[in-house]
Amino acid sequence: MSYVFRDVLVVFTLVTVALYFNSWYFWSLYWVAQGTMFWALFVLGHDCSHGSFSDNPTLNTVVGHILHSSILVPYHGWRISHRTHHKNHGNIEKDESWVPVNYLWTYSKLPEKIYKSLEIKTRILRFTLPFPLFAYPLYLWYGSPGKEGSHFNPYSDLFSPNERKLVMTSTACWVVITFLLSYLCFLLDPVQMLKLYGVPHLIFIAWLDGVTYLHHHGYERKLPWYRGKNGATCEEGLQQ
Numbered sequence: 001m002s003y004v005f006r007d008v009l010v011v012f013t014l015v016t017v018a019l020y021f022n023s024w025y026f027w028s029l030y031w032v033a034q035g036t037m038f039w040a041l042f043v044l045g046h047d048c049s050h051g052s053f054s055d056n057p058t059l060n061t062v063v064g065h066i067l068h069s070s071i072l073v074p075y076h077g078w079r080i081s082h083r084t085h086h087k088n089h090g091n092i093e094k095d096e097s098w099v100p101v102n103y104l105w106t107y108s109k110l111p112e113k114i115y116k117s118l119e120i121k122t123r124i125l126r127f128t129l130p131f132p133l134f135a136y137p138l139y140l141w142y143g144s145p146g147k148e149g150s151h152f153n154p155y156s157d158l159f160s161p162n163e164r165k166l167v168m169t170s171t172a173c174w175v176v177i178t179f180l181l182s183y184l185c186f187l188l189d190p191v192q193m194l195k196l197y198g199v200p201h202l203i204f205i206a207w208l209d210g211v212t213y214l215h216h217h218g219y220e221r222k223l224p225w226y227r228g229k230n231g232a233t234c235e236e237g238l239q240q
Contacts, residue, residue: 004063007040015196027195035203041067042208049079069173071204074140076170077151081158090216092225096158098216099144132213133206 014037018030047053048064061075068075081096088094125131125138143149149156152171154164185193217223 001063004044004067007037007044011037011041018196031195031199031203034200035207038071038200038204039207041071042073042204045073045075046082049075049082065170065173069170069177071201072137072174072177074151074167074170074174076163076166077158078140078170080163080167081149081151084158090223090225092227095225096144096147098213099147133209134202136205136208 011034014030014034018026018034044053045064045067048060048067051057051060053060053063064079065075068078084094085096088096092099125135140151143158149158151158152167152174154167154171156167159167181193181197184197188196
């Protein structure tokens with residue numbers, strides 16, 4: 001919990017200092033720092049979802065909801081799909097995150113069909129920099145390209161029937177935070193909220209997308225993907 005209190009204290013301290021100085025020079029520093037702190041909050045919520053934050057499941061759920069809802073991530077919806085991701089990591093057919101869509105993949109025509117079936121806006125947002133760095137909100141709403149499943153919809157294919165109430169709880173928390181942010185826009189003015197919350201949130205998404213992309217694809221050496229039950233490995237150098 002000390003990490004949570006420390007990070008929350010830093011977040012509010014940065015807000016206070018930004019409002020005090022209120023200069024464009026300081027705002028640029030604030031956006032990077034606060035966006036990184038949003039990323040820190042996400043990581044703590046991620047640990048809650050794995051049960052590694054605390055031995056107490058209730059504490060994990062409460063803290064996870066507070067942290068993830070504050071940065072507009074539906075806790076249970078994301079937690080459940082993230083569990084699916086870990087169960088199928090690197091499986092091109094079942095994984096949930098950064099699944100390659102490559103028309104040059106020779107093992108199957110499925111990726112080519114998926115790629116050609118994508119809308120033009122999806123191709124641009126997924127394959128044209130810098131848009132992929134900010135793809136996370138679209139992933140939460142619509143799922144990965146070629147896959148269906150909203151993290152907000154309890155009846156999504158991502159979830160089993162006994163998980164629907166959990167998803168509804170997290171979606172409700174997300175709605176509450178959205179209304180709170182909307183009220184603060186009215187109270188402070190939209191431009192101020194864009195500077196205080198909107199831009200740091202984009203920096204956080206860039207952190208998240210960049211780090212998770214490297215987790216899935218490597219940097220100097222490409223990480224392998226596989227297909228089917230027998231784990232047949234896709235060719236090295238599979239393009240995203």
